[in-house]
Amino acid sequence: MHKLLCPSMMVADFTKIKEEVQELELANIDIFHMDIMDGSFVPNMALGVEDYKAIRSLTSKKMDVHLMVQRPKNYIKMFFNLGANIIYIHPESDQMPTSTLEMIKSLGMTPGIAINPGTSIESIEPLLNLTQNVLVMTVNPGFAGQPYLDFVNKKIDALVKLQNQYNYQIFVDGAISPQKVKMLSQRGVTGFILGTSSLFNKDKGYSQIIQELRQL
Template identity: 40%
Template sequence: MSHYKIAPSILAADYANFEKELKRLEKTGVEYVHIDVMDGHFVPNISFGADVVAAMRPHSKLVFDCHLMVSNPENHIETFARAGADILTIHAEATVHLHGTLQKIRAAGMKVGVVINPGTPLVTIEPVLNLVDQVLLMTVNPGFGGQAYIPEVAEKIADLVKLREAKGLNFDIEVDGGIDDKTIHSAKNAGANVFVAGSYLFKGDLDANVAKLRAALHD
């Protein structure tokens, strides 16, 4: 899994100008845009839902990497499929029907992702790793942008790489939270290959900050 991808988080963008922000992202050459969906229940914050995803979809060819931080995500799969999500990632902690929910995401025509919080052990998702295209490991506790990277998650990333190899699987390992041109080294060296970054990219010169992250990945 040597192909590195940067996934800018729209959570840190200008909410009044999503169309313009998507065009800015495309010009940087990134492949993904990470869309954080929060319900105010599973996490304390509220962000945006499928209607916003649907409104953005005609304005971008980027991969829409939708991260559902919502309770009972199984209730929202078809809605996000219709809205134009390419990848739908759900929290293992948010549903008692994890296996079936992941299967429903695949059946709806999207790529399948599962995510766990920093304090959740890998054993929670081990039984479903054969169902996913992507595992997202939170490197902050979810809910708000601008938090500091939790370096201890690097050990979990490395353990997940070993688990992937032992099972002969081929999913991406994504990290989300506190990623900048310094912390990205920790996640990359542990084995992650998809990097969500929000505050770091959008505060300041977007083009320059994407370039700095790319350079850090090849140091």
């Protein structure tokens, strides 16, 4: 199974973002992962419109948007116009998530939902009919560098069992080390958001790291 390896650009070095994007492209990553935070839905602020524009202008690879914001529907057309390919919303932040997912799909983008560690499968199962990607948060969203929450593995196993019924891909985000990439890919996870646990701030170059992760 081909792993989808997605660098979390929140932890990239924006003082040399052109070089970062070029090196990640040469490493043959799959999707640039962009965390958008409003300081309200999560207690932090992260990448904004200008950051998105900058990276979009430097790459033709797929880019996603992880909307950690209140009322995500208000942002969908803006990120469509900025060239997003995939948009994740948190169902808790949206009064009508089904409508928002349909809007994402109608614009030709891939609709996704992000599931917090405390969000139950039962509460989001109706949305799986409208979802192509499910992003499972394995830490509480908002900050890099948190420890992996092992109890989330049960949720991942439950989502794997439901996959054939609903036809979506499972991604994971939060403290994804090489060991977690190996363990979770064996469990049935397709996509991995890569931050400081496996990709950034390492002694090796991105190409070597990505090649090693693909071989796990």
